[in-house]
Amino acid sequence: MRTNRPLAFLVVLLFTAIVVIGAFGTSWNTVSELPQNPADQSNIEGIGMLIFTHYVAPFEVLSIVLLASLIGAIYLAKGEENQ
Amino acid sequence: MIPLIFYLGLAALLFSIGLYGVMTHKNGIRMIMCIELMLNSANLNLVAFSSYTNTLNGQVFAVFSIALAAAEAAVGFAILMAIYRMHDKINLNELKILRW
Numbered sequence: 001m002r003t004n005r006p007l008a009f010l011v012v013l014l015f016t017a018i019v020v021i022g023a024f025g026t027s028w029n030t031v032s033e034l035p036q037n038p039a040d041q042s043n044i045e046g047i048g049m050l051i052f053t054h055y056v057a058p059f060e061v062l063s064i065v066l067l068a069s070l071i072g073a074i075y076l077a078k079g080e081e082n083q
Numbered sequence: 084m085i086p087l088i089f090y091l092g093l094a095a096l097l098f099s100i101g102l103y104g105v106m107t108h109k110n111g112i113r114m115i116m117c118i119e120l121m122l123n124s125a126n127l128n129l130v131a132f133s134s135y136t137n138t139l140n141g142q143v144f145a146v147f148s149i150a151l152a153a154a155e156a157a158v159g160f161a162i163l164m165a166i167y168r169m170h171d172k173i174n175l176n177e178l179k180i181l182r183w
Contacts, residue, residue: 012106076164
């Protein structure tokens, strides 16, 4: 396979045009209702509460996935001579 | 407050840069880095819409997405390292071991 840079650039340009036209063509019609309260800017506490109340099960599953993938990565990256 | 459309435009630009890198580069490490760029643009969209709807669910999704990206990058770099150790090459166009 030989990479075709102009073709790739053309495809990416087309993709960008489609996404930008779609984003600008959509009427995000609640844009005037953005929260203006500066006290709402810090939300670390809210994220922590959400993770440990409403998203506990996905959080645990994700931790298991991360652990398994890291163990797999260590096994793959380890040389074959010292296994 | 920055309007939502600027975030969406920046995310589209980042995704396009990543897509161009994936399509043109032959080095596997560069391709993985470009995939990370595309994932980050998706995370930017999640956070932008989370702030736009004044909820926090999108930011939690972004945290999950970042953790999955870390797992994917670890496995991807390990696979590339194993391939480089076996075949002494990193150019993905010359590798034929994943074809049938």
